[in-house]
Amino acid sequence: MATGIRTESEAVGLATRSTRGEVGGWRDQPVLLRLVSIALFAGIWEIAGRIPVSFAFPTFSATFTAFIGLIADGSLPLAYVSTLQPLLLGIVLSAFLGVGLGTLCGLWRTGEWLLIPVFIVLQAAPVAAFIPMVTFVYGIGMTAKTLAVMILALPVIVLNTYKAVRNVNESLVVMCRSFLGTRWQVVTQIVLPDASPVIFAGLRLGVAAGFVGVVLAELLITPTGIGDLITFHRSRADYAEMYATIASIIALSTLTLIVLQWIEVRVFRPETRGA
């Protein structure tokens, strides 16, 4: 059964591993490269908006102006206050719970038998369909939104952690035991650091899924926050404002993922830094 589990992280984990350590001239300038890539994207957007692709598709410049306007009139910051609370809570809970449960399942057979099938089903299911159900049970408040985030984020975090812990480098575990490591030391000093690249791949996917969860919840059930802002501007045909809101949440999600990667390299896998 275990071999039947394939999470997206497998691909992600492999990709990060194979590119790691490669050196090439232009690759040594990641900041420059990213700026060029963003500029290129903005340029294409601008052109597409001017053609125009669709009357509902604003140019980059109009969207950017709208973005400044949304910040200035306070509606965007206000929406984020309401969106970020359940998002942050849901992600932090999912991260700790997910890594904890995944580790437990990886180390303990009974836990594996009890929990892993549940998470496999959850991951395979179109869980967005559960979100209206959550509202039905928990209303439209903070709890419902937090749960929506967790339903989407938790399975991938649990499954990745579980898989990483199961595939821990056995020879390092034996080494730790031979140097008198306790069971606890084996887990904290060997298993978790060894599993951390795959765990973090899961966390990145989990965080991205969490963003999906909170926006879905706001679009589908609790008209507040960013989701509500998107709906509101769409209903008024303020397409520039709508796109600015959407782009802002995408940017925030990307930024969060970059920060997460930075933490990973910094704290857990220093050997991959600048390798």
Added chain:
Amino acid sequence: MRAAVLRKEPSSMPAPIDPIVEVRGISKSYGSTEALRGIDLDFPRGKLSSLLGPSGCGKTTLLKIIAGLIKANAGSIAVDGKVVTAPGPERAFVFQDFALMPWATALRNVAFGLELRGKARAEREEIARHYIAEVGLAGFEDKYPHQLSGGMRQRVGLARALSVDADVLLLDEPFSAVDEQNRRKFQEDLIRLRSNQNKTFIFVTHSIEEAVYISDRIVLLSPRPGRVSQIIEPEIDRSGDPDLIHRDKHYLDTVQEIWQGLKQYAE
């Protein structure tokens, strides 16, 4: 617990003066595969003993049983007269695949055994630095394993085993993943270490030449199920130029003698 001393029964083996590790009646099977059968062995204190035998005869298994990493089906292991069943501070292991933590620097890897024992950071790093220098890796303390060559990685593994100050060092084919030049250099270092560290080395190898070159005592194991087939004590003077040993008549004769004994198992 001194009372638990196991006395050596009279046998045809050359009698060691002062055994530090005593192997008594060890048998081990993996399912239906019988790996070891009735091993009785003494390892003399302060000497370098080699386990030599054909592939799959149970050398690694025996070493890991001595280390307390694998449970035997029958028999017992005593170290310094005390029966042991789990890893202990008096034994340290050097792994064939190095078993270094890729996320830790050479310094932290070497100090890891002491870290697990809760020794303060400054103290354990001082000890680790000493042994890093001892194995010839001074200046590489802050490198990560992937920045080191195979030979250097195994030196880190050796320094880690030395730094916990165990009396018995267990080495499982430590040079098998190392190139020939490094291997030679390493063998010379081991001879030097063994004469100035006052430790007991138990060394697994495939190579007859290597075993004769570095060992005070060679235990020949028969093919599976592994049994002790012969014990040889090459009397080679290792105080002089290491290169001369390879041309020493006694060295060459011993290599030949062992080869004659093992030849029957080849094929």
